[in-house]
């Protein structure tokens with residue numbers, strides 16, 4: 072395994088990596104044994120880790136992605152990441168095929184079929200490969216776009232923090248993790264957990280109760296993403312709220328991951344808690360202007376202009 076050691080990145084993003092095959096333009100779903108055709112097909116990289124990594128790179132950050140992909144799929148994954156400037160040098164390659172999601176859109180609905188493939192190896196790899204964690208720790212910030220199991224926190228987090236990186240986590244809709252009271256140990260041990268509204272509801276009943284729970288546990292920064300209502304955050308005992316700017320929303324896929332990138336970028340710039348959620352909201356909202364998660368990610372200049380237009384300094 073060839074690690075690109077010695078390089079200091081702004082951010083390491085760790086998580087599952089998918090090849091998304093997107094079929095659209097169907098009037099209806101086929102019956103059993105039937106075949107239907109479309110002229111509308113695209114492939115793209117997918118998964119929250121990819122979206123957050125690409126969004127951070129679009130904002131001008133140096134980013135390395137850590138995850139597990141198929142040896143045969145690596146060249147196309149590396150090439151697509153390179154168009155954003157995300158380093159694939161420390162992706163682990165395996166003989167198992169990369170994870171794949173097939174997305175089928177009819178005019179009424181959208182359905183997904185997912186093969187986790189090589190992604191199944193990620194947790195075991197992080198548990199067993201200290202040198203990979205050392206490489207991950209070579210960044211100012213480490214973002215975990217995955218459900219880090221409570222029992223792994225004590226071993227994995229200290230290694231990631233060895234060089235004083237700040238740490239964030241976006242678990243996604245992993246119900247078992249969200250329902251497990253021990254996961255709150257992870258929330259407490261890292262700097263920024265980034266649930267959305269549904270996830271906060273599973274953990275604590277309502278977003279407000281989630282903030283209250285975090286307050287009672289001594290969590291330094293607690294935040295919840297609230298879709299078109301923006302985000303709330305508890306930091307230093309003070310509650311902040313931000314609404315997203317008005318945008319012509321086309322597709323909200325990946326908005327939460329783009330929010331994460333905007334938030335992390337602001338943390339790295341040393342902005343205030345209020346500015347961090349505003350910057351997150353701007354990046355989340357701007358990402359919804361086009362279909363797919365990666366098409367409308369904003370540049371730093373774009374995000375800065377929209378922040379200035381919408382929020383009081």
Ligand SMILES: Nc1ncnc2c1ncn2[C@@H]1O[C@H](COP(=O)(O)OP(=O)(O)OP(=O)(O)O)[C@@H](O)[C@H]1O
Pocket residue numbers: 266267268296297298299300301302314315316318320323324325326327328329330351352353354355356359
């Ligand atoms: N319809 C929308 N209009 C404007 N902004 C939006 C909209 N949906 C999401 N956003 C912006 O994106 C941010 C994150 O969105 P959301 O709360 O939906 O995250 P999420 O549920 O984690 O998303 P994901 O689908 O990526 O998992 C919000 O805080 C908001 O700023």
Ligand SMILES: [Mg+2]
Pocket residue numbers: 241243244267327328
């Ligand atoms: Mg999300």
